[in-house]
Amino acid sequence: MSTLPLSAVVAAPPDISSVPPDLTLPKLSTGSAGPGKRVKEVLTGYETTHLYHVTWLPTDWKRDKQHPVIVELAGNGPYRNGFGDVSTGYPEGSKLGYGISGGKQFIWICLPFVDDTGTRIATRWWGKQPGYDPQPTIRYIKQAVPELCRRHGGDPDRIILAGFSRGAIACNYIGLYDKEIARLWTAMIPYSHYDGVFEKWGYPGADRQSALARLKRLGHRPQFICQEDSGNRARNLDATRQYLGETNIDGKFTFQSTGFRNHNDSWSLRPSAARGALRDWLRRVVQASGPDSNHDRTSGEKSGLCSNTSSPRSTEPRTGRVVR
DSSP: OOOOOGGGOOOOOOOGGGSOOSOOOOOEESSSOOBTOEEEEOOTTOTTSSOOEEEEBOTTOOTTSOEEEEEEEOOOSSEEOTTOOEEOSSGGGOOHHHHHHTTSSSEEEEEOOBOTTSSSBOSSSSSOTTTOOOHHHHHHHHHHHHHHHHHHTEEEEEEEEEEETHHHHHHHHTTTSSHHHHTTOSEEEEESOOTTTOOOSSSTTOSHHHHHHHHTTOTTOOEEEEEOOOOOTTTSHHHHHHHHHHHTOOOOEEEEEOSSSOOOGGGGGSOOHHHHHHHHHHHHHHHHOOTTOOBOTTTOOBOSSSOTTTSOGGGSOSOOOEEO
């Protein structure tokens, strides 16, 4: 029996359990949003539905200050793999935004995917099988981002869209679905999967031609594309890098392996080179986004959704219905 030379032996990537977390996701609180509180809220007009989002105001939140915002979209659920990685599909299961920010400086908002009725959370993709209509989710996001920026002092010039798994695909599939929603974002952080890389997910528009049409709306917005160490050549980080190279899109793409084997956004709650690189990237992105930069990053048109001129922040109420 032959033995492989040491040079041919590649160490398996570690499990996240091998690195103790230095952050603990705060428990959901009751009452209204406030500094250092993580609460469920409901958008205006959705009070009679089962829809809600989860809001975290940073520990250093100030009422008279505008804060950058991380908007996060969750993975599919219910999901569990052989490594014990779990995703529920609900907003409260998201962790990326807290891990990235450490709970400071950034308002963190976890939004739901919405089913076809527009009244319930979709835990798998968006809408319902087989049509998976994205429009209820798109309408919700188009309302949520400006409304929550006004309510909580979010800076419309510094809004980062992040997502895990399903949410990573949705950064482009939902976040770039049309020009109006694309104008909301300053940058994106898709973690684990990417729109257009794998064409057999089963929802309409998963093909590369459709994905390319969406990708062209990205413009000059930077993306930090990260993924676990995976041997799945059809879907891993190398597959994403290859796909984007073949599109000939001159994008501001940064690629980063998490260094772990897990399909689990809890990696962001642990110290790692990947988290450090992500935080450095985000710091540069936020610093480069000035107060007059709320424009379509493709055409220079102002966004009508999040413009402070259309809805003065100083006159908006800071309260909303809270889900207990």
